[in-house]
Amino acid sequence: MQQDARTRKRNAAEARFKAYGIAAITIGMLMLLILVFNIISRGTGAFQQTFVTLEVELLAEKLDKKGERNPEDIKKVSTFGYTPLLRGAFEAKVAEQGIETELSPKEMAGILSAGAAAQLRNFVLSDPSVIGTTVEFEFLASSRVDGYLKDRVSRDSIANDKNVSVGQLDFVDRLIEAGTVEKRFNLDFITGADSSDARPEAAGMGVSMIGSFFMMLAVLALALPIGVAASIYLEEFAPRNWLTDIIEVNISNLAAVPSIVFGILGLAVFINYMHLPTSAPLVGGLVLTLMTLPTIIISTRAALKAVPPSIRDAALGVGASKMQSVFHHVLPLAAPGILTGTIIGLAQALGETAPLLLIGMVGFIASNPPDSIASGLLDPNSAMPAQIYEWAKRADPAFYERAWGGIIILLLFLITMNTIAVILRRRFERRW
């Protein structure tokens, strides 16, 4: 049984096809690898931040001139009143450590974040009894100093930079030796709020995560019941005629509509016509519900179709009504598929940015987490992908780094959701 020419040709074709397949997979994997490597190498920096530890003497004559500890009087002292304390703290530090520097106290304090004085003030306002004592604080270093510790900023690159001088970087080197300046894990990036353009070091994802959470809540509460009810009706009850055909085609079309179109629809209907608040996660949730519905309907219908008709016959045969057969037998069997489709739909909605551009969830800086479910849904907020977009478009490279860090967080969420979907499918899938 020697190979004849024809068989050889056939086998060669098969080998070639396999090679193409392997090549395609290799290219895909390579791209993924490059992407993941890029994201991780650029984004992990955002999870670390440079902190400066200082003992600050909270001088009574600066903060409470009357000495009455009257909260109203203390409030009158603005952040400008606190700046000298920071400078004093640096002077004390230099003297204590014996650091030689030509910097003025003002320049020394310049290595701190612009928010340092406010941090001091908030601490004092929350507890006026600390006035007159010396307290150890951890201040965020300015984004340039942070960049210096992360090798983003070098002495050459700051030649034309007004925000930081070579002398300050030398000073930072001394402070690192003294253990006053150090880089470590920054929980605030995960839990904190976005910040203004001047303070990239203080920006965090936390509040936009809450925005995303409330949006997903709205999507889940609306899209799941509507989607499942629509699918059950279409799949189990609706007669097959031209009307249901049109509906079916349109649901498939809806899944292919560009998301920006949903955004402009949301703007026109929910904000301009219904006067729902701008930038609210509720509006974002409504828009994303429209986007997610087709995904949920299509996957739910596929899950219902996968339930063998013999189960429906069995239920009808013992005298169950149509609805009993659906709710007692078909739906439980389709549940894992429905759940999987829902989670994948939610994951898709979680990463969606374009519609949020149009309903004002981008560019807004939410500084405080909402304090109730209603305010979570109705107060202006951002969302994770919108926050990433916002950071990526700002000029400061420190924000760019945070955008990559935000992508890591977003991807972790998406991977978690998809993993849950896979696990659910594996665990509850029933084979006949």
Place this chain on the structure above:
Amino acid sequence: MNDMRIVERNVDTDSIKIAARGVQVFYGDNHAIKDVDVDIQDKTVTAFIGPSGCGKSTFLRCLNRMNDTIDVARIEGDIRIDGEDIYDKKVDPVQLRAKVGMVFQKPNPFPKSIYDNVAYGPRIHGLAKNKAELDQIVERALRRAAIWNEVKDRLAAPGTGLSGGQQQRLCIARAVATEPEVLLMDEPCSALDPIATAQVEELIDELRQNYSVVIVTHSMQQAARVSQKTAFFHLGNLVEYGETGNIFTNPEDPRTESYITGRIG
């Protein structure tokens, strides 16, 4: 064909359970059943035989209105069970199906426990007032389906874990649990091995004491073994209907003769 032993066929009663007159079924443009008249007797096993696509299953599914679930199916004519027109507007198909149980070609237990499989019908129809009563109903149904001894120790085990023959008997138990008066069986043994088939056939013979059984089968031997009356369908027509013995030994219609001797089908 040497297994064509014709058992003594004492038709226990002459009372007519199901009377069909002028039944027509259309699937869209396809005229599947053409003007069928048949009287099915109580406490009798009636077999429907005929080649594939002859309409015997379609006609069976008319008897408990399972064809209602098919959008394109249209039924004309008159089918009465105990004198009551089952296609009357006042008749609820769900009530009817509790009275006319059905067993399908492929064993189709619910993917639930054996107990829940049998208890489902009584539960949705409210046949049991409490747990003890339901237990009784389940046990009685499983005994009637001759499967009690095999499953009594594992009622909580999934019904889908049983063997094919056991699954089919479980489906029979499920059908009899709602206390039907008529039991329709659509090729109940076609997915079973010969041993399981023999068990189910024996069971069918026992069920005859309580129910009017209508069985569709591809196997003429099976029709000969279990039924007292046989109806031969061909191309949507009811060609011949009579005592099983007569049909198999002395058919009147040449088409019946051709079929049972293996020339068509």
